[in-house]
Amino acid sequence: xxxxxxxxxxxxxxxxxxxxxxxxQLAITCVFxxxxxxxxxxxxxxxxxxxxxxxxxxxxxxFTALFADPAYLHAIGITLVYSLSTTVLSMGMGxxxxxxxxxxxxxxxxxxxxxxxxxxxxxxxxxxxxxxxxAPQIGPAxxxxxxxxxxxxxxxxxxxxxxxxxxxxxxxxxAYNFLFFTAGLQGIPDALLEAASLxxxxxxxxxxxxxxxxxxxxxxxxxxxxxxxxxxxxxxxxSIVTQGGPSNATQTLVYKVYQDGFQNxxxxxxxxxxxxxxxLVGLLTLFQFRYLxxxxxxx
Amino acid sequence: MPLTTGFAAKIAKTLAAxxxxxxxxxxxxxxxxxxxIQLSFWTAMGxxxxxxxxxxxxxxxxxxxxxxxxxxxxxxxKETMLAxxxxxxxxxxxxxxxxxxxxxxxxxxxxxxxxxxxxxxQREHIPFSTQQFIPAAASYYADTQNRLVSxxxxxxxxxxxxxKTLLNRIGAKPPKTWAQMGTIGAKLVAAGVPCGFTTxxxxxxxxxxxxxxxxxxxxxxxxxxxxxxxxxxxxxxPVFVKHLAQLGTWSKSGVFEYVGASPGPSTALFVSGHxxxxxxxxxxxxxxxxGAKFPFGVAxxxxxxxQPDAPQNTVVGGASLWVMNGLPADHYxxxxxxxxxxxxxxxxxxxxxxxxxxxxxxxxxxxxxxxGFYADNPGTIVAVEELKNKPPKPWTMGIRLGxxxxxxxxxxxxxxxxxxxxxxxxxxxxxxxxxxxxxxxxFYLSQxxxx
Numbered sequence: 047x048x049x050x051x052x053x054x055x056x057x058x059x060x061x062x063x064x065x066x067x068x069x070x071q072l073a074i075t076c077v078f079x080x081x082x083x084x085x086x087x088x089x090x091x092x093x094x095x096x097x098x099x100x101x102x103x104x105x106x107x108x109f110t111a112l113f114a115d116p117a118y119l120h121a122i123g124i125t126l127v128y129s130l131s132t133t134v135l136s137m138g139m140g141x142x143x144x145x146x147x148x149x150x151x152x153x154x155x156x157x158x159x160x161x162x163x164x165x166x167x168x169x170x171x172x173x174x175x176x177x178x179x180x181a182p183q184i185g186p187a188x189x190x191x192x193x194x195x196x197x198x199x200x201x202x203x204x205x206x207x208x209x210x211x212x213x214x215x216x217x218x219x220x221a222y223n224f225l226f227f228t229a230g231l232q233g234i235p236d237a238l239l240e241a242a243s244l245x246x247x248x249x250x251x252x253x254x255x256x257x258x259x260x261x262x263x264x265x266x267x268x269x270x271x272x273x274x275x276x277x278x279x280x281x282x283x284x285s286i287v288t289q290g291g292p293s294n295a296t297q298t299l300v301y302k303v304y305q306d307g308f309q310n311x312x313x314x315x316x317x318x319x320x321x322x323x324x325x326l327v328g329l330l331t332l333f334q335f336r337y338l339x340x341x342x343x344x345x
Numbered sequence: 346m347p348l349t350t351g352f353a354a355k356i357a358k359t360l361a362a363x364x365x366x367x368x369x370x371x372x373x374x375x376x377x378x379x380x381x382i383q384l385s386f387w388t389a390m391g392x393x394x395x396x397x398x399x400x401x402x403x404x405x406x407x408x409x410x411x412x413x414x415x416x417x418x419x420x421x422x423k424e425t426m427l428a429x430x431x432x433x434x435x436x437x438x439x440x441x442x443x444x445x446x447x448x449x450x451x452x453x454x455x456x457x458x459x460x461x462x463x464x465x466x467q468r469e470h471i472p473f474s475t476q477q478f479i480p481a482a483a484s485y486y487a488d489t490q491n492r493l494v495s496x497x498x499x500x501x502x503x504x505x506x507x508x509k510t511l512l513n514r515i516g517a518k519p520p521k522t523w524a525q526m527g528t529i530g531a532k533l534v535a536a537g538v539p540c541g542f543t544t545x546x547x548x549x550x551x552x553x554x555x556x557x558x559x560x561x562x563x564x565x566x567x568x569x570x571x572x573x574x575x576x577x578x579x580x581x582x583p584v585f586v587k588h589l590a591q592l593g594t595w596s597k598s599g600v601f602e603y604v605g606a607s608p609g610p611s612t613a614l615f616v617s618g619h620x621x622x623x624x625x626x627x628x629x630x631x632x633x634x635x636g637a638k639f640p641f642g643v644a645x646x647x648x649x650x651x652q653p654d655a656p657q658n659t660v661v662g663g664a665s666l667w668v669m670n671g672l673p674a675d676h677y678x679x680x681x682x683x684x685x686x687x688x689x690x691x692x693x694x695x696x697x698x699x700x701x702x703x704x705x706x707x708x709x710x711x712x713x714x715x716x717g718f719y720a721d722n723p724g725t726i727v728a729v730e731e732l733k734n735k736p737p738k739p740w741t742m743g744i745r746l747g748x749x750x751x752x753x754x755x756x757x758x759x760x761x762x763x764x765x766x767x768x769x770x771x772x773x774x775x776x777x778x779x780x781x782x783x784x785x786x787x788f789y790l791s792q793x794x795x796x
Contacts, residue, residue, distance in 0.1 A: 093788075201609075
């Protein structure tokens with residue numbers, strides 16, 4: 047990465063001062079990231095007694111056991127389906143709504159406020175709301191679906207449970223995508239669109255020829271953000287709505303770490319799973335840094 | 346409407362817990378003021394069960410001046426166990442912890458964290474013997490010398506509930522064996538009943554309890570009682586394969602219907618009259634009584650007539666009480682007195698009557714009988730009779746395996762694949778055994794010290 051040429055170097059009068067100023071942040075990083083990460087890293091190579099009475103070195107045993115475990119491979123699949131469909135759904139809807147409100151003659155603020163609202167709802171609250179709305183037999187949404195002839199029982203039907211979680215997460219994420227797409231749309235010079243109109247380009251042609259390509263940096267940024275979000279930040283929703291069930295139908299990688307570590311007390315396996323997730327975050331971040339600023343750039 | 350009651354019950358439970366804790370505040374303050382030693386008792390008993398327990402605790406507290414037992418509701422079984430482990434690691438353990446049945450192997454393996462109950466009683470000179478307990482109610486928590494390491498507390502065992510109206514329609518008695526279950530089920534289906542029987546917790550009832558009830562080994566080393574080293578599952582034995590295959594066939598023909606492992610939906614299938622029979626925990630009795638609009642009966646769990654020892658004995662599921670190590674010395678006499686009180690005939694009878702758990706002691710059982718409880722609630726005695734059926738053999742005392750919650754999950758998933766017709770029973774159990782054995786090997790290493 048290149049440093050921005052405009053940045054100026056500040057020199058400190060004392061060579062310890064910068065370290066002192068950094069110290070609080072470094073301390074927080076050490077306590078809340080480096081130390082636990084180190085613990086997880088070492089724990090992944092041991093089988094440990096949950097009471098902390100002792101541990102036994104097993105080398106890569108925890109990792110090989112994981113990849114031989116169909117439940118783990120299943121969780122990988124579920125996580126991929128979950129993150130990809132949620133991303134496509136929420137980005138698509140976010141873009142759609144952003145374009146619609148952008149073209150409005152009046153009422154921008156009203157609709158923008160409305161569409162951003164779900165984002166203000168904490169995931170736990172959103173989960174509880176949907177839990178009641180879609181509760182088998184008694185939820186109002188369940189009644190609605192029954193009226194449409196759909197037998198709704200996500201507590202038994204794995205596909206329905208996964209659909210519920212996907213829609214709930216997408217519903218929450220639409221707001222975030224909407225916000226960024228709106229900002230992106232506002233950054234597109236009107237002159238370009240007007241010129242295209244004068245040349246006789248249709249609405250769709252203008253959208254796919256000018257707007258969508260110019261939104262590419264936003265789209266790419268959102269793609270990474272959404273995937274990362276679904277991979278790592280959806281524990282709360284799953285914990286409240288489905289607890290990974292029925293029959294592991296909504297068990298994501300993160301939820302499995304929790305189940306194996308904190309429900310089943312298999313600490314070594316949970317630590318190994320955390321390491322795999324940590325590598326995955328690293329990869330996604332690397333990807334983001336490497337391509338986000340460089341590849342897609344319009345001026 | 347099973348889930349209706351499920352969700353409503355969840356909300357009601359939370360509200361009840363709040364109400365109870367609010368009501369207890371002034372009382373707690375009162376007892377704090379007195380110069381008594383506080384004994385913390387972490388439990389997973391919420392709602393109605395929490396209230397029944399509180400009543401017993403109050404009775405104990407009022408019976409003497411030195412100690413005040415303070416029950417603390419810690420959430421689900423797993424949450425309670427986790428809280429206990431976290432507290433131990435933070436050097437702030439409760440005095441007594443209620444630990445779920447499948448947590449037994451982990452607890453026993455963590456030597457030094459607890460004081461075996463038999464040793465505590467010995468130290469405090471309180472007469473105590475495993476003989477005081479209903480054999481198979483205690484064996485789950487006993488060591489290889491049949492000494493109780495934890496105190497059996499809330500216990501239940503699976504039984505067969507049956508719809509009398511539907512069985513009368515085809516003129517049948519409840520099946521004694523699984524073979525009879527097949528014939529009766531087929532007759533029921535032929536007579537237009539949509540489902541012969543359903544089950545809750547298939548891994549617990551159709552595998553674990555199936556093994557002890559038929560006198561079959563579930564795992565090597567007496568199901569893990571002898572040692573955790575090199576323990577391997579024996580669930581690929583033809584007995585299990587045959588039973589699971591049969592369940593798979595029956596789920597195609599309608600003799601058996603599976604709707605998930607949790608008791609809510611399966612209870613609904615039975616009380617709505619959809620299924621004529623139901624293998625479920627004996628503790629489901631009050632729920633079934635409240636829901637069923639037909640006369641129902643309770644019969645022993647069917648057994649496999651091909652097994653020479655069958656029926657042997659069932660074992661309990663539920664939880665037991667563990668006494669933690671490292672507490673101030675003056676706490677232990679109080680803990681021992683409290684546990685002794687919980688074992689009294691009166692306390693046992695009160696507990697069993699109001700919660701529909703089975704009593705764990707012979708004395709409690711005798712008292713319930715004498716009070717006419719079993720005459721007034723026909724069928725509730727079946728669970729106790731199963732536990733008393735024959736003295737447990739070394740391999741029918743219980744199932745003591747590490748990472749048991751994970752192993753159960755694996756077996757349950759494989760079983761549902763068979764019920765759905767996606768896999769043969771032989772494949773399913775071979776896969777489950779392979780994965781389970783791997784976990785057992787991991788567990789053994791976690792119990793070893795050193796690097």
